Amino acid sequence: GQNIDQPTEMTATEGAIVQINCTYQTSGFNGLFWYQQHAGEAPTFLSYNVLDGLEEKGRFSSFLSRSKGYSYLLLKELQMKDSASYLCAVMDSNYQLIWGAGTKLIIKP
Amino acid sequence: DADVTQTPRNRITKTGKRIMLECSQTKGHDRMYWYRQDPGLGLRLIYYSFDVKDINKGEISDGYSVSRQAQAKFSLSLESAIPNQTALYFCATSDSNRGHTGELFFGEGSRLTVL
Secondary structure, eight states, X not given: OOEEEOXXXXXXETTSXXXXXXXXXXXXXXXXXXXXXXTTSOOEEEEEEOSSEEEEETTEEEEEETTTTEEEEEEOSOOGGGOEEEEEEEEOTTSOEEEOOOEEEEEEO | OOSEEXXXXXXXXXXXXXXXXXXXXXXXXXXXXXXXXXXXXOOEEEEEEEETTEEEEOTTOTTOEEEEEETTEEEEEESSOOGGGOEEEEEEEEOTTXXXXXXXXXXXXXXXXXX
């Protein structure tokens, strides 16, 4: 079966750096996506990786290793507004998105 | 105004009732999706549509039906609601003309409670 694993919850301190990991086993691979979802709100797109390596976008970076079935989202200079759930999703061989359950990130002052 | 609008935002109903959730979008996207989100689970795809005359079942379509009335409108129906359909429902859109189609734009969600 297809599976996306990410930690349920993480805690970090304002101003620090946090890395949220995602491992996947899917039928084929056509890209990995990270979304941010604030409590009670809709998910919003953060990043897309299809080739191995690091994609940087401001304070957020996303890394992919296709051979290891692994990705991480790196958040730098954490702000209180970064408190949210972060969803990892993989597009499989049928171009369907398979979603992880999300990682709830708690930022403490 | 939101680009992807869902109505109603909140609904409480009883077992056996018919419920319709509506979604409209002003983004001009061709693809539309209905997902449900439950605590501790990932988003699960109910139905999706790549164009007005195209309807496809997702992972969990049993107990649901959809209608794509126009490119901008995609509605989800629960013919006879049951308590385990209590969830947060999201409509989403994407544009097939983009380089990849995994960038979804979500509505604000419809919270449905079935008693």
